[in-house]
Amino acid sequence: xxxxxxxxxxxxxxxxxxxxxxxxxxxxxxxxxxxxxxxxxxxxxxxxxxxxxxxxxxxxxxxxxxxxxxxxxxxxxxxxxxxxxxxxxxxxxxxxxxxxxxxxxxxxxxxxxxxxxxxxxxxxxxxxxxxxxxxxxxxxxxxxxxxxxxxxxxxxxxxxxxxxxxxxxxxxxxxxxxxxxxxxxxxxxxxxxxxxxxxxxxxxxxxxxxxxxxxxxxxxxxxxxxxxxxxxxxxxxxxxxxxxxxxxxxxxxxxxxxxxxxxxxxxxxxxxxxxxxxxxxxx
Ligand code: PLP
Numbered sequence: 228x229x230x231x232x233x234x235x236x237x238x239x240x241x242x243x244x245x246x247x248x249x250x251x252x253x254x255x256x257x258x259x260x261x262x263x264x265x266x267x268x269x270x271x272x273x274x275x276x277x278x279x280x281x282x283x284x285x286x287x288x289x290x291x292x293x294x295x296x297x298x299x300x301x302x303x304x305x306x307x308x309x310x311x312x313x314x315x316x317x318x319x320x321x322x323x324x325x326x327x328x329x330x331x332x333x334x335x336x337x338x339x340x341x342x343x344x345x346x347x348x349x350x351x352x353x354x355x356x357x358x359x360x361x362x363x364x365x366x367x368x369x370x371x372x373x374x375x376x377x378x379x380x381x382x383x384x385x386x387x388x389x390x391x392x393x394x395x396x397x398x399x400x401x402x403x404x405x406x407x408x409x410x411x412x413x414x415x416x417x418x419x420x421x422x423x424x425x426x427x428x429x430x431x432x433x434x435x436x437x438x439x440x441x442x443x444x445x446x447x448x449x450x451x452x453x454x455x456x457x458x459x460x461x462x463x464x465x466x467x468x469x470x471x472x473x474x475x476x477x478x479x480x481x482x483x484x485x486x487x488x489x490x491x492x493x494x495x496x497x498x499x500x501x502x503x504x505x506x507x508x509x510x
Pocket of ligand 1: 405406407408409410430431432433434435468469470471
């Protein structure tokens with residue numbers, strides 16, 4: 228693979244990043260993952276807007292224009308002949324002597340990007356659905372900032388697998404916040420799509436926003452509010468959204484089937500609509 232590191236396109240085994248990089252030492256870094264379908268990016272503007280927001284919230288600089296970031300993405304897709312998969316972009320506060328205080332202004336940010344092939348549209352999970360285990364949400368309280376502090380979500384995913392599930396939904400004060408790397412949805416007994424309202428408690432998913440817009444334009448009811456694991460278990464359907472899962476049905480939560488225990492019609496239809504819209508609007 229060809230990867231991008233601080234201004235250079237290099238073979239992945241020649242890419243270098245400082246051992247003093249604050250992303251490495253402090254998880255002082257943010258990232259975005261943009262899906263690529265048919266060689267084109269899905270929702271890039273949304274990912275850029277969220278990147279800028281994360282940068283602002285952390286007072287982190289990145290002297291590279293949105294236009295240049297787009298060009299680097301496109302060049303990487305081209306150099307790696309990527310048809311389907313993702314582009315990962317990470318910005319860290321750069322390299323400096325190890326100190327909890329931020330380095331002096333002017334310390335250059337580190338910018339890293341790479342591509343990863345992944346089968347997204349043709350997904351076995353879309354057919355069989357996900358089994359979910361619920362776990363306490365022990366992450367920090369600014370989950371709206373997309374930082375690389377991913378250890379707890381990683382631990383939660385492993386614990387879910389130990390319990391025979393595919394992934395975890397994280398619960399705080401009795402309500403589901405989100406999945407380890409996805410937003411959580413249910414379809415209630417009134418056929419209303421329910422997903423938690425935006426706040427600092429969860430990531431403001433780009434796919435969540437697109438699915439919500441699609442649902443609205445197809446006369447599906449949407450409500451933004453928290454829900455419990457019990458409500459999800461008793462819902463008609465449950466599903467998750469993310470850039471690389473798109474829409475994945477959830478068929479069981481804590482070993483209880485959701486609905487009839489198979490992927491439901493709303494999840495199927497939203498996945499179809501999302502793929503159709505993405506293939507038409509990708510850039
Ligand atoms: N929630 C978390 C914690 C995530 O890591 C992600 C990213 O995949 C999402 C939600 C979904 O966000 P998006 O739809 O922007 O990929």
